[in-house]
Amino acid sequence: xxxxxxxxxxxxxxxxxxxxxxxxxxxxxxxxxxxxxxxxxxxxxxxxxxxxxxxxxxxxxxxxxxxxxxxxxxxxxxxxxxxxxxxxxxxxxxxxxxxxxxxxxxxxxxxxxxxxxxxxxxxxxxxxxxxxxxxxxxxxxxxxxxxxxxxxxxxxxxxxxxxxxxxxxxxxxxxxxxxxxxxxxxxxxxxxxxxxxxxxxxxxxxxxxxxxxxxxxxxxxxxxxxxxxxxxxxxxxxxxxxxxxxxxxxxxxxxxxxxxxxxxxxxxxxxxxxxxxxxxxxxxxxxxxxxxxxxxxxxxxxxxxxxxxxxxxxxxxxxxxxxxxxxxxxxxxxxxxxxxxxxxxxxxxxxxxxxxxx
Ligand SMILES: NC(=O)c1ccc[n+]([C@@H]2O[C@H](COP(=O)([O-])OP(=O)(O)OC[C@H]3O[C@@H](n4cnc5c(N)ncnc54)[C@H](O)[C@@H]3O)[C@@H](O)[C@H]2O)c1
Ligand SMILES: O=C(O)C(=O)C[C@@H](O)[C@H](O)[C@H](O)COP(=O)(O)O
Ligand SMILES: [Zn+2]
Numbered sequence: 001x002x003x004x005x006x007x008x009x010x011x012x013x014x015x016x017x018x019x020x021x022x023x024x025x026x027x028x029x030x031x032x033x034x035x036x037x038x039x040x041x042x043x044x045x046x047x048x049x050x051x052x053x054x055x056x057x058x059x060x061x062x063x064x065x066x067x068x069x070x071x072x073x074x075x076x077x078x079x080x081x082x083x084x085x086x087x088x089x090x091x092x093x094x095x096x097x098x099x100x101x102x103x104x105x106x107x108x109x110x111x112x113x114x115x116x117x118x119x120x121x122x123x124x125x126x127x128x129x130x131x132x133x134x135x136x137x138x139x140x141x142x143x144x145x146x147x148x149x150x151x152x153x154x155x156x157x158x159x160x161x162x163x164x165x166x167x168x169x170x171x172x173x174x175x176x177x178x179x180x181x182x183x184x185x186x187x188x189x190x191x192x193x194x195x196x197x198x199x200x201x202x203x204x205x206x207x208x209x210x211x212x213x214x215x216x217x218x219x220x221x222x223x224x225x226x227x228x229x230x231x232x233x234x235x236x237x238x239x240x241x242x243x244x245x246x247x248x249x250x251x252x253x254x255x256x257x258x259x260x261x262x263x264x265x266x267x268x269x270x271x272x273x274x275x276x277x278x279x280x281x282x283x284x285x286x287x288x289x290x291x292x293x294x295x296x297x298x299x300x301x302x303x304x305x306x307x308x309x310x311x312x313x314x315x316x317x318x319x320x321x322x323x324x325x326x327x328x329x330x331x332x333x334x335x336x337x338x339x340x341x342x343x344x345x346x347x348x349x350x351x352x353x354x355x356x357x358x
Contacts, residue, residue, distance in 0.1 A: 004219055006135055007227040008155045014135060014219055017212060020162040021057040024124070027158055028059060028095060031120065036093040037061045039085055041108035043100025044068045046126050049168045058097055058124065062088035066100065070255045072107045073141045075150075081111045095157070096121040101173075102133030102260065106148070109139030113154030123156045126165035128177025129261050131215040132184070134159045136226045136239075142255055146314040147247040153231050163212060174203050175296065176261030179242075182292075183268060184218040187238045188225075190331040192217055203295050237317055238334040241326040242268030245344075248311035249301050258301065265292060266351075269299040273354070274347045275327040278337055282330040289354060300355025305348045309341055 001017040015023050028035050040060035045068045047054060064084035066072040085096070098108030098121055105123050112121035123134035140151025169177075178200075185193035192214075199210050222239060229236040246267025249258055258266075269289060275281035289299060317324045322338045329335055 002216065004216065004223065006155075006159075006223045008137065008230050010155060012156060012158050014159040014161060014223075016159075016161040016163075016216060016219070018163055020160050021053065021124070021164070024057055024097075024122070024160050025059055027122070027160065031095070031157055033093050035095045035120070036091055037088065038095045038097060039064065039088050039090055040097045040099060041066055041081055041084075041104065041111065042097075043072065043104040043126070046100045046104070046165065050126075050165060053164065054099065058099060060097060066104050066107060069101065069103045070142070070260075072100075072103045073148075073255070075141060075143075077107060078111065078141050081107060082115065085111060085115050090115060090119065092116055092119060094119050097124055098122070098134075098156075099124040099126065100130075101125070101127035102130050105130060105133050106138070106140050106151070109137070109154055109156065110141055110151055113139050113152035118154060120157045121154075123159040125159065125161050127169060128166060128174055128211070128215065129180050130177070131161065131218050132180040132222060132239075134161065135219055135222050137230065142251075144251070146251055146311060147255075148316075149314075155230075161215070163208070166211070171204055172259065174206075176259040178203060178206075178295075179261035179265040179268070179297070181214050181218045183239075183241055183264060184221040186268065186328065186331055187241045187326075187334045188221040188332055189217070192221075193331050197291055200295065237324075237336050238326055240317060241328070241334055242266075242271055244312055244315050244317065244323065244325050245270040245308065247315065248308040249303065251311050252303050252307055253301070262298065263301075265297045266299055266301055269354070270347055270351050271325060271327055273350055274325060274339065274343065275329070277343065277347070278339070279327050279329045279335060281328055283328065298355065300351045302352070305345050308348065309344060312344070 001020045004014040038060045040063045044065050096112040098105045125134035137153050137155035140148035143149040242264040246264040250263040272285045325339045327337050
C-alpha cells in the first residue's frame, strides 16, 4: 500500500493498494475533532459481493444501501440518504463513509456536503473509474436536463482505495473506468499515454501491477490540477476533457444505457476531431482511434445532433451562452475554447462516419 497526498486547501491522503482497507479504523480514530458516529453509504452490488470484507473493515453505527450505480444519483435517493443520516442521529462531528463506484461516491459526498451544511466523509472507491471520482471533491446528483447539475465542492477527509475490490469488476466497467485513465494521460502526459498504448492491448488482461501504477499516475495528475485550482476557476476545467459531448451522450441515453467512461471516450474522440480543426492538433488521431477501437470502445452514438446540442447548451463550462470545449493542442497541452454550434454539428457527422468504419 502507498500513500499519496492531495494538496487541497485542507490536504488529505489517498491510501492505495493491497490491504489499504485495514487502515480505515485507525484513520477514523485519528480524525480531529473526534468522530462521534459513522454512517456507511454503500453501493448495493458492492455490498452483495463484499459484505464480509466491508463489515470487517468499515466501522459504522448505521448503514444505508444505495441502488446500484448511476441510479443512486437522483433526488429521491438523495432524500433517502439524508433521511438515513437523520434517523441515525448524525451530528456535526459524524462521518459518512462512501463505498462504491463514482455514483455512490458522488451521492454520498453530496449528502455529506449538505447534511447540517457539511460534515466529513471518506471515500472508499471500488471501481477503476473511481480513481478519478474519489479524488478532488466534486460531489453531485443528476437532473434529466444534465449530469451533476446539483452538487457541491466538498473534499473528503481521506480516500482508501483497496485493490481487492477491482477483482469483481465486469469487463464493461473496466473499460468504462479505463477511459478516465486515458483522459488523464491525454491532458497531461505524453509519456504516460505512450506507456498505456504500449502496455494495454486487451482490457481483460491488464497486468495488475501496471493497472495500479496507471491508477496512481492518474490520481497524481488529477491531484496536481486540483492543487492549482480546487473549485474550477481555470485549469481544473481540463479534467473535463471529453465531457461536454460525453455528458450530452450520457444524459441523452438516459443515464445508464451508456456508462460514464463509455460516453467520455466518445466525447474525447469528438474533442480530438474538433481540436484538429480548431487548434491544428499535433497528434495522430487516427492511430489513437485505432487503438481505442481495438480495446472495443465505441467512438460514436447514433443520436440526433439537435438533441445533443440542447444538452451541451446546459454544460457547466459555458459562459454567456457560449459553449466552451476543452481541446488539445497536443498531448499534455489542453486549452479551453469557445465553439460555434455549426462547428459542433460538422464534427458530429465526421465522428459518425469514423465510428461506422470498422
Ligand atoms: N466526482 C468526480 O470527480 C467524478 C469523476 C468521474 C466520474 N464521476 C461520476 O462517477 C460515476 C461513474 O462511476 P463508476 O464508473 O465508478 O460507476 P458506478 O458507480 O455507476 O458503478 C458502476 C457499476 O459497477 C458496480 N460496482 C461497483 N464496484 C464494483 C466492484 N468492485 N465489483 C463489481 N461491481 C462493482 C456498481 O454496482 C455499478 O453497477 C458517474 O456518475 C460520473 O459522473 C465523478
Ligand atoms: O474532477 C473534475 O473536475 C472532473 O471534471 C472529473 C470528471 O471526470 C468528472 O466526470 C466530473 O464529475 C465532471 O464534472 P462536471 O463539473 O462536468 O459535472
Ligand atoms: Zn468523468
